Amino acid sequence: MKILIYPAVEPERLASLLEKADGRAEFVNCATMDEVLANVADADAYLGKITPEALARAGNLRWVQAFTVSLEHYVFPELIEHPCVLTNMRGLFSDVIADQVMGYVLCFARNLHIYVRQQIQHRYEPAGGESSRVNNAYGPAVVNDMDRATIFLPETSMLVVGMGAIGCEIARRAMAFGITVRGVDERPLSVTPPEGVEGVVGTDRIDEELARARWVVIAAPHTPHTEGWFDAAMFAKMNPDSYFINIGRGAIVRLADLVQALRSHQIAGAALDVFETEPLPADHPLWDITECIVTPHTAGYSTAIAGRHLAVLRDNLGRFLSGEELKNVVDKKVWY
Numbered sequence: 001m002k003i004l005i006y007p008a009v010e011p012e013r014l015a016s017l018l019e020k021a022d023g024r025a026e027f028v029n030c031a032t033m034d035e036v037l038a039n040v041a042d043a044d045a046y047l048g049k050i051t052p053e054a055l056a057r058a059g060n061l062r063w064v065q066a067f068t069v070s071l072e073h074y075v076f077p078e079l080i081e082h083p084c085v086l087t088n089m090r091g092l093f094s095d096v097i098a099d100q101v102m103g104y105v106l107c108f109a110r111n112l113h114i115y116v117r118q119q120i121q122h123r124y125e126p127a128g129g130e131s132s133r134v135n136n137a138y139g140p141a142v143v144n145d146m147d148r149a150t151i152f153l154p155e156t157s158m159l160v161v162g163m164g165a166i167g168c169e170i171a172r173r174a175m176a177f178g179i180t181v182r183g184v185d186e187r188p189l190s191v192t193p194p195e196g197v198e199g200v201v202g203t204d205r206i207d208e209e210l211a212r213a214r215w216v217v218i219a220a221p222h223t224p225h226t227e228g229w230f231d232a233a234m235f236a237k238m239n240p241d242s243y244f245i246n247i248g249r250g251a252i253v254r255l256a257d258l259v260q261a262l263r264s265h266q267i268a269g270a271a272l273d274v275f276e277t278e279p280l281p282a283d284h285p286l287w288d289i290t291e292c293i294v295t296p297h298t299a300g301y302s303t304a305i306a307g308r309h310l311a312v313l314r315d316n317l318g319r320f321l322s323g324e325e326l327k328n329v330v331d332k333k334v335w336y
Contacts, residue, residue: 104271154178159213162220222249
């Protein structure tokens with residue numbers, strides 16, 4: 001059995017794959033596309049980035065393993081129609097991305113995004129105003145403006161758009177803070193939500209779900225159906241006290257429409273880790289909107305990820321060589 005790898009992996013990772021194969025496969029660790037084209041004709045499996053030219057020369061290919069979770073940059077018509085099984089890397093990032101989402105939520109709930117800006121200015125000023133600070137003689141007997149400037153999370157609800165591995169982990173984290181969680185998914189019947197999620201409905205019911213959520217979190221993939229999905233019409237369906245969070249894909253959100261929704265106070269705030277154009281241009285208006293948190297596509301980074309990535313490769317390699325069902329099989333027509 002012959003397995004191609006491209007781009008070439010480092011010696012340590014190759015050694016681990018060889019150990020897992022235990023002599024059952026020949027590996028060709030290709031540093032260039034020329035090496036791929038010279039060896040792909042009789043390859044049984046392909047790990048990494050495949051191209052239309054390489055696929056056209058592959059006569060025996062049965063399995064392609066993408067090194068990434070997202071596939072909008074990966075799939076092409078010939079690959080979609082090819083009988084090979086495509087698998088991806090979903091499941092690697094769920095907890096670390098969910099942590100970042102809750103970081104955004106806590107920033108908005110406790111005004112941390114405002115206080116960080118004020119610290120740079122050496123300005124000591126509580127949200128709600130100093131005049132409403134609790135008097136030590138009376139104690140916190142009355143709800144005041146400083147109280148009202150915070151968000152008590154158990155009184156809020158979250159809508160997670162895209163209930164895959166990441167979306168389900170976001171739901172778990174949110175429920176641990178007492179937030180009520182509901183989900184929207186393109187395939188709601190295929191979702192097994194974490195215990196405690198109130199329900200998962202189809203995208204045809206997203207309007208009613210947007211209308212009642214305080215936190216709207218995009219955890220959906222970029223597909224032909226989700227590109228440009230969140231536009232002015234969608235933001236108009238959200239509540240003026242709601243917050244929009246995108247850790248899914250930048251192409252899902254029309255940034256110009258989001259800017260307008262923030263400036264007109266159609267929504268209360270937004271936190272974005274992904275953008276239509278990356279890097280986000282230095283002159284983009286989102287940088288200067290206080291109610292917006294911008295992070296530079298960092299949600300998936302952690303020291304835990306590389307080891308998990310190798311574990312998925314080893315697991316699927318072992319399954320392929322033993323004729324077992326592969327994990328993370330992709331529906332190529334919908335890119336996930």
